[in-house]
Amino acid sequence: MKDTVESFQTPDGRTIGGVMMEMKHITLRFGGVVAIKDISFDIREGEIRAIIGPNGAGKSSMLNVISGFYHPQEGEVWFHGSRRPSMKPFQVARQGIARTFQNIALFEGMSVLDNVMTGRLTQMKTGMMAQAIWWGKAEKEETENREKVEKVIDFLEIQHIRKTPVGRLPYGLKKRVELARALAAEPKLLLLDEPMAGMNVEEKEDMSRFILDVNDEFGTTIALIEHDMGVVMDLSDRVVVMDYGKKIGDGSPDEVRNNQDVIDAYLGVAHD
Amino acid sequence: MFYREAGDFSTTYPQDSQTFPIRFDRYRYYAVLVIAFAVVPFIINDYWLNAIFLPFLIYSIAAIGLNILVGYCGQVSLGTGGFMAVGAYSCYKFMTGVDIWLMGADGQMIQYALPPINIFFSVILAGLVTAAVGVLFGLPSLRIKGFYLAVATLAAQFFLVWLFNKWEWAYNYSASGQINAPTRGFLGVDVTGPATEAWATYLFCLMFVIGSAVLARNLTRGSVGRKWMAIRDMDIAAEIIGVNPLRAKLSAFAVSSFFVGVSGALFFSVYLGAVEVGEAFGIQKSFLVLFMIIIGGLGSIFGSFAGAAFMVLLPVLLKNTLVGTLGWPTDLAAHIEFIIVGALIVVFLILEPHGLAQLWRVAKEKLRLWPFPY
Amino acid sequence: MMPDQLLFAMEVTLNGLMAGVLYALVALGFVLIFKASGIFNYAQGVMALFAALTLVGIMDGQVPFSHLINAMFGTDIHDFGWHVPAVLAIALTMVLMVGFAWLVNRLVLRHLVNQEPIILFMATIGLAYFLEGFGDIMWGSDIKKLDVGLPQGLNAFIDDTTYGWFGYGFFIDNLDIVATVIAALLVTGLVLFSQYTKQGRALRAVADDHQAALSVGISLNFIWVLVWSVAGFVALVAGIMWGAKSGVQFSLSLIALKALPVLMLGGFTSIPGAIVGGLIIGVGEKLFEFIAGPALGGATENWFAYVLALLFLVFRPQGLFGEKIIERV
Numbered sequence: 001m002k003d004t005v006e007s008f009q010t011p012d013g014r015t016i017g018g019v020m021m022e023m024k025h026i027t028l029r030f031g032g033v034v035a036i037k038d039i040s041f042d043i044r045e046g047e048i049r050a051i052i053g054p055n056g057a058g059k060s061s062m063l064n065v066i067s068g069f070y071h072p073q074e075g076e077v078w079f080h081g082s083r084r085p086s087m088k089p090f091q092v093a094r095q096g097i098a099r100t101f102q103n104i105a106l107f108e109g110m111s112v113l114d115n116v117m118t119g120r121l122t123q124m125k126t127g128m129m130a131q132a133i134w135w136g137k138a139e140k141e142e143t144e145n146r147e148k149v150e151k152v153i154d155f156l157e158i159q160h161i162r163k164t165p166v167g168r169l170p171y172g173l174k175k176r177v178e179l180a181r182a183l184a185a186e187p188k189l190l191l192l193d194e195p196m197a198g199m200n201v202e203e204k205e206d207m208s209r210f211i212l213d214v215n216d217e218f219g220t221t222i223a224l225i226e227h228d229m230g231v232v233m234d235l236s237d238r239v240v241v242m243d244y245g246k247k248i249g250d251g252s253p254d255e256v257r258n259n260q261d262v263i264d265a266y267l268g269v270a271h272d
Numbered sequence: 273m274f275y276r277e278a279g280d281f282s283t284t285y286p287q288d289s290q291t292f293p294i295r296f297d298r299y300r301y302y303a304v305l306v307i308a309f310a311v312v313p314f315i316i317n318d319y320w321l322n323a324i325f326l327p328f329l330i331y332s333i334a335a336i337g338l339n340i341l342v343g344y345c346g347q348v349s350l351g352t353g354g355f356m357a358v359g360a361y362s363c364y365k366f367m368t369g370v371d372i373w374l375m376g377a378d379g380q381m382i383q384y385a386l387p388p389i390n391i392f393f394s395v396i397l398a399g400l401v402t403a404a405v406g407v408l409f410g411l412p413s414l415r416i417k418g419f420y421l422a423v424a425t426l427a428a429q430f431f432l433v434w435l436f437n438k439w440e441w442a443y444n445y446s447a448s449g450q451i452n453a454p455t456r457g458f459l460g461v462d463v464t465g466p467a468t469e470a471w472a473t474y475l476f477c478l479m480f481v482i483g484s485a486v487l488a489r490n491l492t493r494g495s496v497g498r499k500w501m502a503i504r505d506m507d508i509a510a511e512i513i514g515v516n517p518l519r520a521k522l523s524a525f526a527v528s529s530f531f532v533g534v535s536g537a538l539f540f541s542v543y544l545g546a547v548e549v550g551e552a553f554g555i556q557k558s559f560l561v562l563f564m565i566i567i568g569g570l571g572s573i574f575g576s577f578a579g580a581a582f583m584v585l586l587p588v589l590l591k592n593t594l595v596g597t598l599g600w601p602t603d604l605a606a607h608i609e610f611i612i613v614g615a616l617i618v619v620f621l622i623l624e625p626h627g628l629a630q631l632w633r634v635a636k637e638k639l640r641l642w643p644f645p646y
Numbered sequence: 647m648m649p650d651q652l653l654f655a656m657e658v659t660l661n662g663l664m665a666g667v668l669y670a671l672v673a674l675g676f677v678l679i680f681k682a683s684g685i686f687n688y689a690q691g692v693m694a695l696f697a698a699l700t701l702v703g704i705m706d707g708q709v710p711f712s713h714l715i716n717a718m719f720g721t722d723i724h725d726f727g728w729h730v731p732a733v734l735a736i737a738l739t740m741v742l743m744v745g746f747a748w749l750v751n752r753l754v755l756r757h758l759v760n761q762e763p764i765i766l767f768m769a770t771i772g773l774a775y776f777l778e779g780f781g782d783i784m785w786g787s788d789i790k791k792l793d794v795g796l797p798q799g800l801n802a803f804i805d806d807t808t809y810g811w812f813g814y815g816f817f818i819d820n821l822d823i824v825a826t827v828i829a830a831l832l833v834t835g836l837v838l839f840s841q842y843t844k845q846g847r848a849l850r851a852v853a854d855d856h857q858a859a860l861s862v863g864i865s866l867n868f869i870w871v872l873v874w875s876v877a878g879f880v881a882l883v884a885g886i887m888w889g890a891k892s893g894v895q896f897s898l899s900l901i902a903l904k905a906l907p908v909l910m911l912g913g914f915t916s917i918p919g920a921i922v923g924g925l926i927i928g929v930g931e932k933l934f935e936f937i938a939g940p941a942l943g944g945a946t947e948n949w950f951a952y953v954l955a956l957l958f959l960v961f962r963p964q965g966l967f968g969e970k971i972i973e974r975v
Contacts, residue, residue, distance in 0.1 A: 142495070
């Protein structure tokens with residue numbers, strides 16, 4: 001079993017490290033509705049981990065649990081070998097977890113550059129007094145972070161829209177800006193909630209390439225939710241399959257593809 | 273042609289994030305500064321000072337303050353009048369010497385008085401006190417949003433006005449319940465009291481205005497400003513990318529109230545000289561400043577100035593034309609002002625939510641390409 | 647507490663309840679508009695003022711805009727010299743309020759569809775300003791007496807009865823009793839209207855989901871005009887009550903602002919909430935003034951309602967009857 005080894009090589013030569021994040025017996029309820037029921041899985045350092053499942057399976061809720069937006073009634077979240085106490089989303093972000101959203105959540109009133117710069121906020125520490133005066137510390141910090149942000153902007157090929165207000169951008173570019181904002185934080189773990197939803201084939205190919213490049217060049221661990229099976233199977237190292245809030249499969253793309261429960265969930269078998 | 277950015281290249285990031293990246297803008301800004309400091313003081317007289325310049329300068333500071341809270345951080349406040357009152361009354365206490373009452377050994381209350389503080393520092397301290405009060409009333413902003421918060425800030429407005437009406441210590445137990453600014457000087461020149469020179473009070477206020485504008489600009493272009501704007505545009509997303517919403521909102525309340533407090537302090541000490549709280553800082557004042565930033569432009573420092581200028585000039589113009597030229601009664605002019613302002617607010621919100629500042633930006637965009645728009 | 651004090655407190659509470667009914671009445675106008683269009687109509691108070699001004703103006707046969715006309719043409723006209731019966735004047739005022747509703751919808755709301763609630767809120771502040779200036783120009787800004795023939799003064803029956811019971815006669819104003827009865831009737835009528843008529847059902851549909859309501863063929867324009875008209879009617883009733891009580895003047899629109907904390911307590915979408923909230927605020931501020939007012943220097947009614955609502959909201963942001971909001975990303 002892969003789960004027991006410390007680290008291993010993927011067929012394409014990347015190294016997957018030890019367990020970075022582990023979800024243990026997570027249960028999340030909204031009133032009487034059970035969104036997630038006793039789910040456990042782990043995310044390893046350096047891998048691309050996909051979460052798939054039909055609509056309403058609880059995938060987004062799971063991502064929201066990871067990013068601290070929802071607090072599960074039962075279960076534990078382990079991060080870097082220790083149990084994570086109940087945290088607010090901004091504290092989670094400061095631990096090095098960044099994410100994108102299913103429905104784009106950019107700051108519409110700001111330019112692309114400013115949006116991406118917000119990704120650096122967790123790293124910018126100058127106090128308010130220093131910033132009010134600006135010269136010296138604040139300006140230096142701003143410039144340093146700007147340089148990092150420009151690298152991300154280059155990487156995602158959005159230089160030409162740097163100063164454009166986000167509200168004016170088409171959908172595909174917005175998705176890319178959102179990814180840029182998350183990357184600017186230099187996260188250890190990147191959560192992508194349907195990064196390719198609503199895109200055409202060409203845009204999907206671009207996005208897939210960016211995701212692979214991010215993983216490859218920065219060694220960023222990625223957990224993503226996606227509906228497009230082809231994309232998921234191509235991109236990910238391991239896949240968790242959810243249905244009605246329960247985990248019905250977990251393993252390599254090939255293992256999952258041949259799992260009878262998964263086939264049933266996707267092709268629809270009478271539940272009895 | 274003459275307004276252009278061709279040949280203006282930013283070669284470093286600091287150059288790119290400066291306040292006036294286009295050289296022409298920069299020169300115009302210097303020109304305005306030169307006129308404001310070196311020309312106006314020599315030609316200003318009491319009428320221009322009291323009818324236009326002082327209210328414009330002082331309201332500009334309040335508008336910058338409120339714009340930080342509403343325009344940049346998205347938290348609507350209707351308590352501006354109340355916060356200006358805090359600035360005015362604390363400035364009064366500092367400039368007359370804060371008195372502290374302590375229980376003496378014999379059970380009698382003994383009054384200790386701190387020495388009066390220089391007017392310049394009194395104004396700054398008044399701003400700081402207001403910032404603290406602003407944070408206090410900003411605390412609920414973590415739980416309540418939008419117009420719920422707006423209504424909640426009415427609590428600050430009504431409570432603070434009531435407080436300064438009833439709390440005798442705040443107005444030094446004066447029988448009239450008013451506060452009167454004693455004569456105080458800065459650098460050897462009187463800036464408060466009955467006998468001041470127009471140029472002195474003008475320069476004193478101008479100094480605060482420039483300072484406020486620079487501080488506000490610096491705060492809004494850096495990471496603090498981005499935190500505020502992130503909260504404004506989408507608070508949930510802001511929290512998930514690592515913004516602590518409580519700290520971001522409270523810092524906006526603090527900075528905003530600081531400026532509003534400074535403005536209130538100047539409004540009382542330099543401009544009016546004598547203040548009765550309900551009259552000077554009633555809810556109408558809250559709306560006045562809010563209208564300034566809506567008309568001038570939400571989320572723009574320049575817009576704060578434009579809005580303040582507009583709202584100061586409008587009644588003067590109406591009065592001059594309707595009352596002065598046409599000989600209509602004053603109250604009629606006042607009613608017409610209400611109608612115009614109300615209608616303008618609606619029109620601006622419908623057509624141009626970013627106010628005069630946006631109209632200005634659009635005009636500049638056009639001018640940049642003129643006369644060859646393609 | 648002395649027995650006397652207890653009796654006073656009881657009387658204060660009763661008066662507070664009566665005042666609360668009036669708050670609830672104004673609050674109802676807010677709730678109606680908020681439910682149907684998601685707009686928090688700050689101008690509701692000024693609408694009440696405007697309605698009362700218009701009513702007085704029509705009854706006294708005032709010439710509209712006489713002030714302006716005189717200034718422009720140097721004439722000296724004031725009134726037509728006739729008196730219009732109250733019932734007819736009320737009907738005419740109502741027609742004007744419907745016209746106002748139509749204009750607001752046509753000139754303002756239609757252009758602000760899909761804007762953020764806070765923008766709409768600020769737009770209604772502008773509207774309030776406009777209407778205030780407009781009302782003053784149309785009818786003049788002096789304080790006016792409004793008398794539509796409602797009974798006023800001490801209610802002798804209650805005075806006698808309570809004197810018989812406690813040896814102390816409660817002072818309850820007849821007008822307050824009438825106001826309470828009318829408010830109760832109005833609330834019942836509105837509830838029946840929204841539950842049992844076709845328009846009422848359409849209104850609730852719009853409140854639930856604009857898009858869905860549009861897709862089943864409900865006219866948003868019609869509903870909005872309807873709702874603003876009903877709100878205008880509620881404003882008129884409130885204006886009559888308050889105008890009769892303390893004269894028609896600017897402060898009337900400030901009193902109406904008290905409906906805001908009422909709504910924060912009761913929740914913006916709930917009619918029962920508006921009523922309960924109104925009663926809590928009415929009783930609360932009167933009792934607080936009675937108990938703590940003397941020690942604090944009085945006039946605590948200016949802020950008590952707002953501070954109470956503020957503190958309350960911090961602990962229960964959705965109000966007494968509002969539903970808990972689950973946030974999503």
